Amino acid sequence: MKLFRKLISLEEALKIALANVKRTEREEIVFDDALNRVLAEDVCSSIDSPPFDRAAMDGYAIRGEDSFGASPNNPVFLRKRSRKGGEKEKENENVVEIREGDYLPIQTGMPLPKGSNAVVMLEYTKENGGDTLEIFKPVTPGKNVSFKGEDVKKGEGVLKEGRRLRAHDLGMLASLFKSTVKVYKRAKFGIISTGDELSDPDESFELEGEKKIADVNSYVLAALTGKIASPYRIGIVRDDYEEIKNAICLSLEKDCNGLLISGGSSVGKRDFLADAVADLGKLVFHGVAIRPGEPTGFGVVNDKPVFVLPGYPVATISAFELLVRPFLHAMHGMKEERSKIFAIASKKIPSAVGRTDFVRVKLLCTENEYYAEPIRVSGSGILSSMTKSDGFVIIEENKEGVEDGEKVEVSVWEW
Numbered sequence: 001m002k003l004f005r006k007l008i009s010l011e012e013a014l015k016i017a018l019a020n021v022k023r024t025e026r027e028e029i030v031f032d033d034a035l036n037r038v039l040a041e042d043v044c045s046s047i048d049s050p051p052f053d054r055a056a057m058d059g060y061a062i063r064g065e066d067s068f069g070a071s072p073n074n075p076v077f078l079r080k081r082s083r084k085g086g087e088k089e090k091e092n093e094n095v096v097e098i099r100e101g102d103y104l105p106i107q108t109g110m111p112l113p114k115g116s117n118a119v120v121m122l123e124y125t126k127e128n129g130g131d132t133l134e135i136f137k138p139v140t141p142g143k144n145v146s147f148k149g150e151d152v153k154k155g156e157g158v159l160k161e162g163r164r165l166r167a168h169d170l171g172m173l174a175s176l177f178k179s180t181v182k183v184y185k186r187a188k189f190g191i192i193s194t195g196d197e198l199s200d201p202d203e204s205f206e207l208e209g210e211k212k213i214a215d216v217n218s219y220v221l222a223a224l225t226g227k228i229a230s231p232y233r234i235g236i237v238r239d240d241y242e243e244i245k246n247a248i249c250l251s252l253e254k255d256c257n258g259l260l261i262s263g264g265s266s267v268g269k270r271d272f273l274a275d276a277v278a279d280l281g282k283l284v285f286h287g288v289a290i291r292p293g294e295p296t297g298f299g300v301v302n303d304k305p306v307f308v309l310p311g312y313p314v315a316t317i318s319a320f321e322l323l324v325r326p327f328l329h330a331m332h333g334m335k336e337e338r339s340k341i342f343a344i345a346s347k348k349i350p351s352a353v354g355r356t357d358f359v360r361v362k363l364l365c366t367e368n369e370y371y372a373e374p375i376r377v378s379g380s381g382i383l384s385s386m387t388k389s390d391g392f393v394i395i396e397e398n399k400e401g402v403e404d405g406e407k408v409e410v411s412v413w414e415w
């Protein structure tokens, strides 16, 4: 294998790639379509939530002070608040006012009647004949009540621009009657695998007596990309200079906003990808000091970003996490940082100064600590190093490995 004449650092590669980011436009969509979309506005509540004081338990609405001193041997007696003439049972309970010594039955979620300030739970009471109540335990005012605006106050900010919306965020939008939200449009990314040896997993594993390698990358890249952008899996292209160029041109014509192309990305005799990109547009960098993932490049064709990614699946994932993901996040206005877990390295992890390492680790959890066990493999063709791992550790360029017992930050999969 020919070697790269010069590798650039991850930091430099990121800086160059990010300088080429064009933020996607905003669009307004219905809130229930917004899962995993990135918010393009700050969301403030236009209402108090809950909108009124309500019972948090089934029981009886009372004035808390009226129950003071109650005990099993010395219960407090209250009388049922009789409704004014003409009021029907089903009418708004707020019409009725609880005065000293009154009670009214109430169910969870119902508005608290005027004058009451607490709910005494069923289990501490006995109702006699439907019009008197014995209370065996006092409740302080405010007990078992959720107050108006207790969750969110009118005008309060709840979700910030740049947040990727989760299930409970959609719940929050629903609770505030915010039926549409502004989000960043998803960019469409074409995904191509190159390689004569490749075959789609739903085709035959053996073709004309020749054993094939399954195309892994386009599926993995589509799944990774799909969390934030819109992947468009184009499939396999042969190791042929003209065919690769054609595929790039065609995909960019098919309104792709960018491309992720893997395989044939190094500087060998049968590696055409980088040259094809350079021929069609500009190859901005090629060869990054990351391991795995050295044969990674980035170019711009027709004003659109094109990532040149390694063939080995683990190397492609490494390049995605280290370079493509930050690019996609910036493009979609995502401001969230991935949360990390602090763990103790359970073994020494060697790494050379001058290169960033992407180390797959298994997390072991003891009572007090997480331990990160590096998965020892040679070669980035070992996909099981991914499936056996829980996440990864990045060993920065200027660091000469990690000592056994040293603290590391683990980024957990599924993001």
Ligand code: AMP
Pocket (backbone or CB within 6 Å): 193, 194, 195, 197, 198, 213, 214, 215, 216, 217, 218, 262, 263, 264, 265, 266, 310, 311, 312, 313, 381
């Ligand atoms: P290359 O970068 O094309 O030299 O490929 C390096 C290694 O990765 C070779 O063993 C390829 O067979 C393998 N490879 C390339 N592309 C893919 C892909 N899409 N899926 C799985 N393996 C691949």
Ligand code: MG
Pocket (backbone or CB within 6 Å): 194, 195, 196, 239, 263, 264, 311
């Ligand atoms: Mg190849």
